[in-house]
Amino acid sequence: MPLVNHFYKWTLMALLLLNTACATTVVHQGCYVADEQLQGVYSGQCQGSKAHGWGKAEGSATGDVYEGEFKEGFLEGKGTYVWSDGDKYIGEFKNSMAEGRGVLIYANGQRAEGRWQKNRLVQ
Numbered sequence: 001m002p003l004v005n006h007f008y009k010w011t012l013m014a015l016l017l018l019n020t021a022c023a024t025t026v027v028h029q030g031c032y033v034a035d036e037q038l039q040g041v042y043s044g045q046c047q048g049s050k051a052h053g054w055g056k057a058e059g060s061a062t063g064d065v066y067e068g069e070f071k072e073g074f075l076e077g078k079g080t081y082v083w084s085d086g087d088k089y090i091g092e093f094k095n096s097m098a099e100g101r102g103v104l105i106y107a108n109g110q111r112a113e114g115r116w117q118k119n120r121l122v123q
Contacts, residue, residue: 030043031050032073033051033057033073035075035096036059037062037064038065039060039061040058041057041060043055047072051070052071052073054068054069055067064081066080067079075093075096076093077093078093087105088104089105090102097119098120
């Protein structure tokens with residue numbers, strides 16, 4: 001999968017997150033997870049009914065899975081995000097976006113590694 005297509009996937013994920021208030025509600029088991037792509041089943045630490053600390057979220061509609069750190073329902077800190085197509089990002093997150101050091105590994109084995117800012121590889 002070309003790198004450009006994956007940036008589209010990140011951008012779509014960010015737009016869906018921003019439009020959460022207008023989206024259809026997904027029944028979620030466990031603490032609240034802000035990322036719509038990961039709403040479904042959550043297991044892990046909670047604070048104030050939101051995913052907070054270490055946990056795992058699995059999107060029932062998408063098949064996407066994230067395991068790592070959360071803060072007030074958002075992906076925050078170190079973690080691994082695996083898309084249903086087999087692509088995965090391992091690294092740091094901030095406000096549910098790739099931010100900091102990380103590596104994107106495509107299902108075909110190609111890699112994009114370095115420093116990420118708002119879901120974009122910057123160096």
